[in-house]
Amino acid sequence: MVQEHQAPDFRSVDPIVQAEILLVDIPAKFPRQDAIQPFLKQETPMVRLTTRDGVVGVGYTYTLGTGGTGLCRLLADTLAPQLIGADARAAEALWWRLNRSMNSISPGIATSLALAAVDMAVWDIRCQLAGMPLHLMVGGAHQRLPLYDTEGGWLNIDDDALVANAVSARERGFHGFKVKVGRALAEDLRRLRKVRDVLPDTMQMMIDANQIFTQGEAIYRAAAYAAAGAAWFEEPLPASDVHGHALLRASTAMPIAVGETLQNPHVFREYMQQDACSIVQVDAARVGGITPWLKVAHMAEAFNLSVAPHYLMELHVSLACAVPNAGWIEHIPQLDALLSSPLMMSPDGYAVPPAKPGLGIDWCWPTIETLKSAEGVVR
Structure with missing residues (x-):
């Protein structure tokens, strides 16, 4: 007798309900210079997504000193609102939808950097839901x-x-x-x-x-x-x-x-x-x-x-x-x-590579809170 196929028992959708945008500046540890430019600090826009069941995914991006505030505005005004209610398991669909929403300015370095922070946070949630390291x-x-x-x-x-x-x-x-x-x-x-x-x-x-x-x-x-x-x-x-x-x-x-x-x-x-x-x-x-x-x-x-x-x-x-x-x-x-x-x-x-589920980056949130220069929340 042929056994009836049983569909995998995927957990129900756990939608994203909140998106936080942070900007953290990290000064260079010492003066750095390459053939083109100095590297004085890293601007680090961060995205923290929270699902209805409390799963938190974190993504980040960077500049070498200029443009960080602009990336945060792009994240807060254009990308974050589209994440509310989204299913983080569908990383490919989400990436394409967000990219298409910026079609008039994409491809470009600003859109790529902003998309990256969101995409990392989505994958962080996705891996945690699956119980697997990236x-x-x-x-x-x-x-x-x-x-x-x-x-x-x-x-x-x-x-x-x-x-x-x-x-x-x-x-x-x-x-x-x-x-x-x-x-x-x-x-x-x-x-x-x-x-x-x-x-x-x-x-x-x-x-x-x-x-x-x-x-x-x-x-x-x-x-x-x-x-x-x-x-x-x-x-x-x-x-x-x-x-x-x-x-x-x-x-x-x-x-x-x-x-x-x-x-x-x-x-x-x-x-x-x-x-x-x-x-x-x-x-x-x-x-x-x-x-x-x-x-x-x-x-x-x-x-x-x-x-x-x-x-x-x-x-x-x-x-x-x-x-x-x-x-x-x-x-x-x-x-x-x-x-x-x-x-x-x-x-x-x-x-x-880290062994715990998610991206495995061990963020120190008390330090981040003291260093952040801007923040915003979208629900």
């Missing part, structure tokens, strides 16, 4: 991933401090160390050689130009950087120059890493189709949230490309551990001031 909910490909340190390699750090930071990263177990480039070539090479000399062969040295070079300059410098031991060349050209990246990629054996400022999966598709990158550095905040991040990561897998997400290590450890083609987690501990406990790092330099 990395298992969306894939569960890895139990841990190697960390590389960016915090010690900023362009404004002098040679002695740069070398000391590289030694510290080595002693703390990191598997890679990233150095910002964009000074005169001779200066860049001097710094890179000093760093490479204190790192073991098993530890990689990455470089990041933050979009400063023209196509010809990047092609010329790539050979010198590769000879100095660089493991990848990150953001060598403006992100809009897909063709230039393709020409650079064809000119060097050194992997080309891009993606931290790309705002939607369609642009990533252009990079992949034109063979313009080797490593995909998709950023969940700048691409519009977890929902599009996963699309980009799986698209990269189809092109046999690795993913090494930019920044947001507390979230990206879970997303990267979900997909088979992820290779690295970037260490910049900017959120530490807002957390009760930091990202879990094993003694041998691996990032470990």
Whole structure:
């Protein structure tokens, strides 16, 4: 006898009944500078969603010092009202509805950043309702991933401090160390050689130009950087120059890493189709949230490309551990001031995803309450 099929016993809809918008400023721990701009503070718009049954989901986004209040207005005026009564389990439908509601200004960095905060909060609720941590909910490909340190390699750090930071990263177990480039070539090479000399062969040295070079300059410098031991060349050209990246990629054996400022999966598709990158550095905040991040990561897998997400290590450890083609987690501990406990790092330099249901980011709400500069509630 064929048994009657029994539908899964999904719990009833637990709609969102409240959306809170907060803005928290986090000063940089020390003066930071890349080839384009200083990094003085992180503006951190946050979204806290509450369901009828009391499940709370938290999402966040960021700017490097400008535009945070505008993002909060976009969240409070346009996105938050549409969340009331919504079912957070339907993350895909919610993302598309919210995106369409901003069609006249989308795609764009402001809409992507605002959408990201909402989408993260929705996924936080979704995972909690399912009783699963994010990395298992969306894939569960890895139990841990190697960390590389960016915090010690900023362009404004002098040679002695740069070398000391590289030694510290080595002693703390990191598997890679990233150095910002964009000074005169001779200066860049001097710094890179000093760093490479204190790192073991098993530890990689990455470089990041933050979009400063023209196509010809990047092609010329790539050979010198590769000879100095660089493991990848990150953001060598403006992100809009897909063709230039393709020409650079064809000119060097050194992997080309891009993606931290790309705002939607369609642009990533252009990079992949034109063979313009080797490593995909998709950023969940700048691409519009977890929902599009996963699309980009799986698209990269189809092109046999690795993913090494930019920044947001507390979230990206879970997303990267979900997909088979992820290779690295970037260490910049900017959120530490807002957390009760930091990202879990094993003694041998691996990032470990949180095990509790939800996104697993351990927010310190008393501290957030003291640091917030704006807030609003939508019911």
